[in-house]
Structures are given as C-alpha cells and as structure tokens.
Amino acid sequence: MTTSPNSPFALVDIRGLHKSFGATEVLKGIDLQVGRKEVVSIIGKSGSGKSTLLRCINGLETFERGTLTVDGQALQHGDANAMRELRQQVGMIFQSFNLFPHLSAGRNVMLAPTLVKDLPKEEAKARAQALLERVGLGSLFDRMPDQLSGGQQQRVAIARALAMAPTVLLCDEITSALDPELVGEVLQVVEMLAVDGMTLILVTHEMAFARKVSDRVVFMHQGLIHEAGTPDEIFNRPQTPELRQFLSALRD
Ligand SMILES: Nc1ncnc2c1ncn2[C@@H]1O[C@H](COP(=O)(O)OP(=O)(O)OP(=O)(O)O)[C@@H](O)[C@H]1O
Numbered sequence: 001m002t003t004s005p006n007s008p009f010a011l012v013d014i015r016g017l018h019k020s021f022g023a024t025e026v027l028k029g030i031d032l033q034v035g036r037k038e039v040v041s042i043i044g045k046s047g048s049g050k051s052t053l054l055r056c057i058n059g060l061e062t063f064e065r066g067t068l069t070v071d072g073q074a075l076q077h078g079d080a081n082a083m084r085e086l087r088q089q090v091g092m093i094f095q096s097f098n099l100f101p102h103l104s105a106g107r108n109v110m111l112a113p114t115l116v117k118d119l120p121k122e123e124a125k126a127r128a129q130a131l132l133e134r135v136g137l138g139s140l141f142d143r144m145p146d147q148l149s150g151g152q153q154q155r156v157a158i159a160r161a162l163a164m165a166p167t168v169l170l171c172d173e174i175t176s177a178l179d180p181e182l183v184g185e186v187l188q189v190v191e192m193l194a195v196d197g198m199t200l201i202l203v204t205h206e207m208a209f210a211r212k213v214s215d216r217v218v219f220m221h222q223g224l225i226h227e228a229g230t231p232d233e234i235f236n237r238p239q240t241p242e243l244r245q246f247l248s249a250l251r252d
Contacts, residue, residue, distance in 0.1 A: 017066035039211035044220035091166030106141035151182030
C-alpha cells in the first residue's frame with residue numbers, strides 16, 4: 001500500500017525536530033512526513049543540515065526537541081531495544097563506501113544478517129548472491145573491496161544495506177566520492193530501487209537525478225525546510241528567493 005506523506009500512517013514522521021551541536025542550532029524545527037514507497041530528495045547548500053537530518057532519522061545523532069517515528073515506532077535514544085529495531089528498519093548508505101576491507105563483496109553483504117538476524121549461513125549466502133545480482137554484481141561475490149571500482153564498491157554497500165530488508169533507505173550523497181564516469185551505474189541502481197517501490201530519502205547534489213527520480217523534493221536552508229514540492233514545482237517554479245538563488249548558483 002502506498003501511503004500519502006500527510007496520512008497519519010506516514011512511514012517516516014518527523015515533527016518539530018531541533019538539533020544543536022554545542023551552541024550551534026543546526027536543525028531548527030523540521031517537519032517532514034514521508035509516505036511508504038515515496039522517493040524524497042533533500043537539496044540545499046552545504047551546511048544547511050541535510051546530513052544531520054538523515055543521521056537523526058537512523059539514530060546516529062540524538063536530538064533535543066521534537067518527535068521522530070518510523071513505521072509508527074518512536075525513536076527513543078535511551079531505549080536500546082527500540083534503537084536496535086530502528087536500525088534494522090532504516091538502512092543508510094554514505095558517501096564513503098565503508099566496506100569491511102578484509103571481507104569479500106559477498107561476505108560484506110552476508111555479515112549483518114548472520115550476526116544480527118541469526119540467519120543461517122547458507123541462507124545468508126544465497127540472499128547475498130541474489131542481492132549482488134540485483135545490483136549487477138552477481139559474478140563478483142568473492143572479489144575483495146580493493147579489487148573493485150568505486151562504483152562497484154558503492155553497489156556492494158547498497159546490497160549490504162538491502163540485506164537487512166529495511167523499510168526505508170537513506171542515501172547521503174552516495175555518488176559524491178565517485179569519479180564522474182562511475183556515477184551513472186550507482187544512480188541506475190537507486191533508480192531501480194525507486195521503481196521497485198523502496199521508500200527512499202536521498203540527500204543529493206545530482207539535480208538532474210533528483211528531478212527524474214523523486215516524488216517530492218525538499219529544499220533545506222539554514223536548518224529549516226524552506227520549500228517542498230514536486231520536482232516540477234521546485235525546479236521550474238521556485239517560490240522563495242533562497243531557492244531561486246540556490247538553483248541559479250548551480251547553473252553558474
Ligand atoms: N558532529 C558535529 N559537530 C559539530 N558540528 C557539526 C557536526 N556535524 C555537523 N556539524 C555542523 O552542522 C552544520 C550542518 O552540517 P550538515 O553536514 O548536516 O550539512 P549538509 O547540509 O549535509 O552539508 P553538506 O552538503 O556539505 O554535506 C554544519 O555547520 C556543520 O559544520
């Protein structure tokens with residue numbers, strides 16, 4: 001079932017989120033609802049708080065005020081069980097691929113399901129093989145990370161995140177560290193996930209991609225959501241001077 005972002009059953013429901021680092025308030029009251037199977041891209045200038053927001057959603061950062069629920073479960077930092085469950089539901093992929101260097105591609109993908117979910121090894125192996133095939137790396141199960149290109153490593157990282165069967169996947173500038181010729185193969189995998197109905201929240205500087213793949217685009221500015229809308233609304237009919245300035249700076 002696809003839920004609309006504004007329904008009471010939004011998969012990710014963030015209300016009044018405030019986050020500071022010391023005296024610096026980085027998130028100043030974020031409200032964002034993401035429906036099941038929705039693809040939401042977050043854009044904005046460097047330092048506007050995009051990564052911090054993603055890190056709050058999967059519990060990597062604590063926050064001072066506001067509420068955050070994923071699939072109806074409130075994120076509570078004091079509750080170790082709740083945090084463990086949340087981490088299983090919310091997958092995250094980063095700019096740096098962070099593969100375990102001493103494990104093959106396949107073993108990287110197998111690790112969490114065997115450790116965290118107690119999946120029998122043979123089952124985990126079959127699942128890892130299927131996931132590697134899904135990201136176009138079916139023949140590279142035994143390759144070590146240092147024998148893979150950056151684009152291939154990032155695709156293994158995507159397969160590794162999918163191995164936990166997350167209900168939502170967060171992608172934080174996942175093509176920023178790649179050579180330009182490797183960006184396309186990773187974006188293609190993300191697009192395939194979107195088409196398959198994965199709920200995705202993407203922080204991206206790839207505007208053409210955000211326009212193509214997103215149901216909704218969110219523009220963050222100085223710790224607040226300044227504007228949100230369809231790709232057409234955000235890119236063709238920006239309302240605020242801040243968004244207009246951001247988009248025109250990209251064109252320069
Ligand atoms: N762990 C931290 N300690 C102190 N300040 C931090 C920390 N993490 C982020 N910040 C600050 O919070 C602000 C927002 O950072 P954040 O990384 O969320 O922005 P961003 O919009 O994702 O930027 P970019 O596009 O450059 O990644 C910045 O001013 C940053 O310096």
